[in-house]
Amino acid sequence: MNETLVLKGNIIFTKNTDKFEIYNNAFIVSIDGKVKGIYKELPKEYSNCKIRNYGNKLIIPSFVDLHLHASQFLQCGMGMTKQLLEWLNDYTFDLEKEFQNEEFAKEVYTKFADKLVDSGTLRACIFASSSTKGTEILFEILKKKGIGAYIGKVNMDRNAPNFIIESTEESIKGTEYLIKKYKNEKLVKPIITPRFAPTSTDELLEKLGELTKEYSLPVQSHLSENINEINWVKELFPDSKYYLDVYDKYYLFGHTKTAMAHGIHLSDEELNIIKGKNVILVHCPDSNINVRSGIMPLRKYLNMGIPIGLGSDIAGGHKIALNEAMVRAIQLSKLLSINNPEYKPLTIPEVFYLGTKGGGNFFGKTGSFEEGYLFDALVIEDDKLIADRYSLEDRLERFLYLGDDRNIIARYVEGKEIKQI
Ligand code: GUN
Ligand code: FE
Structure with a gap:
């Protein structure tokens, strides 16, 4: 089916328990529901794809x-x-x-x-x-x-x-x-x-x-x-x-x-x-x-x-x-x-x-944004005053401690957006 999805935003996930992998203002590409890669500059081959630009928001595994x-x-x-x-x-x-x-x-x-x-x-x-x-x-x-x-x-x-x-x-x-x-x-x-x-x-x-x-x-x-x-x-x-x-x-x-x-x-x-x-x-x-x-x-x-x-x-x-x-x-x-x-x-x-x-x-392979992982993700929006002032790690910590469903503005399972009715 070859469905390509490109999201732009601040990407955070964990490969292991040691530390976060953090990509500021980057692109994540999913093909047929699986992560292809994360890029600072979008490779040419995807330049015709429509980009879902989430600006300063966080993109994390669901x-x-x-x-x-x-x-x-x-x-x-x-x-x-x-x-x-x-x-x-x-x-x-x-x-x-x-x-x-x-x-x-x-x-x-x-x-x-x-x-x-x-x-x-x-x-x-x-x-x-x-x-x-x-x-x-x-x-x-x-x-x-x-x-x-x-x-x-x-x-x-x-x-x-x-x-x-x-x-x-x-x-x-x-x-x-x-x-x-x-x-x-x-x-x-x-x-x-x-x-x-x-x-x-x-x-x-x-x-x-x-x-x-x-x-x-x-x-x-x-x-x-x-x-x-x-x-x-x-x-x-x-x-x-x-x-x-x-x-x-x-x-x-x-x-x-x-x-x-x-x-x-x-x-x-x-x-x-x-x-x-x-x-x-x-x-x-x-x-x-x-x-x-x-x-x-x-x-x-x-x-x-x-x-x-x-x-x-x-x-x-x-x-x-x-x-x-x-x-x-x-x-x-x-x-x-x-x-x-x-x-x-x-x-x-x-x-x-x-x-x-x-x-x-x-x-199986889910819960991370490493290549080949199923693209299961959340997009998180936090308060602008917080977003302007703090690091991505601080913002994620704050979401975990204080956030709830109101902060989650998009959800993806295997590259498909789940729309709540
Ligand atoms: N052990 C057996 N049944 C249950 C249950 O419903 N909840 C929990 N926490 N433990 C159980
Ligand atoms: Fe139980």
């Missing part, structure tokens, strides 16, 4: 949220005095049940998708609910939006109220239906999603592992989030040495690419196992605080070379905007560093990397 629950969107900012297992029972399951109602699912998922895209998240790993029909509705809504997502029907066949669990058979049948319907989609694709070990029987995990293998699918779930949860997993699966073994035993832990939310309480032995697998841990800082699960020792994991992405964990986290998660990750790291001089707080390029290229790796 955000990648590696863990959130679309079905918990209405619940954001509520039940925040509870801890995880109590919160699930008192708030979450009741709400997730409602997605069996198609009208409700349509209304809420539309609001969810609008807010997600408004906030600049253009790739996401999403838990829907246990309702097959509700999950199908979410697929259709996100397909129309034109953003990239992995969507999972949530599998549960025990240890949750009857109104929300399914029989093992029903759960697998609905999952396979969605896999068959959406496996060849380009942007919105299925992902195997056992909610977490405690709500899964061995039989369910075994069958989900078989689907993972048969269709070569990615996997997402929760891992070692909360101490009571971990103790519960030990009781339910006495033969498993570690929590992760419950998934690993059934082909659900890094045999295909796997995103595990939280991973807060992990021994060095477990971390070394994770490091040798195709697993990315997802840090969800707001959720760590809100449901008081603990704080992921992110610096330690980064030093060990464990792949990490960021998640809003809506609605354990209360804000969907991923720049909020970046800021909270820094703030938590500062708290951890206060009584531990060895613990170096996170930097702005580090959290920006995690929320763009770090998580983006899960989707």
Whole structure:
């Protein structure tokens, strides 16, 4: 198709966690949805292309949220005095049940998708609910939006109220239906999603592992989030040495690419196992605080070379905007560093990397503007008084700390502009 797109502006991104790559007043060229290059002077071969000139605005990679629950969107900012297992029972399951109602699912998922895209998240790993029909509705809504997502029907066949669990058979049948319907989609694709070990029987995990293998699918779930949860997993699966073994035993832990939310309480032995697998841990800082699960020792994991992405964990986290998660990750790291001089707080390029290229790796080449990367981008407008006075790095930091959807004036996925209606 050979579609060439040329944008002009101040281009900032991260190749790695060390520093920002900064190009003042430059051109970025995307061909067929992929970055071709960044140029101070536009090469002659593109001189006939129409240029979208964003002047003094910032052009950055769009955000990648590696863990959130679309079905918990209405619940954001509520039940925040509870801890995880109590919160699930008192708030979450009741709400997730409602997605069996198609009208409700349509209304809420539309609001969810609008807010997600408004906030600049253009790739996401999403838990829907246990309702097959509700999950199908979410697929259709996100397909129309034109953003990239992995969507999972949530599998549960025990240890949750009857109104929300399914029989093992029903759960697998609905999952396979969605896999068959959406496996060849380009942007919105299925992902195997056992909610977490405690709500899964061995039989369910075994069958989900078989689907993972048969269709070569990615996997997402929760891992070692909360101490009571971990103790519960030990009781339910006495033969498993570690929590992760419950998934690993059934082909659900890094045999295909796997995103595990939280991973807060992990021994060095477990971390070394994770490091040798195709697993990315997802840090969800707001959720760590809100449901008081603990704080992921992110610096330690980064030093060990464990792949990490960021998640809003809506609605354990209360804000969907991923720049909020970046800021909270820094703030938590500062708290951890206060009584531990060895613990170096996170930097702005580090959290920006995690929320763009770090998580983006899960989707292939996205989250960066290096040559060959999918051109997924946001254009950011800030206050003129700020723009005139401060460096691009300062302006980006300020956007991460204070900015919101009102500052995002354009969004691109694979070189196509996403227009919010
Ligand atoms: N563990 C199992 N289910 C959930 C959930 O919905 N949210 C969070 N944060 N953790 C979970
Ligand atoms: Fe979660």
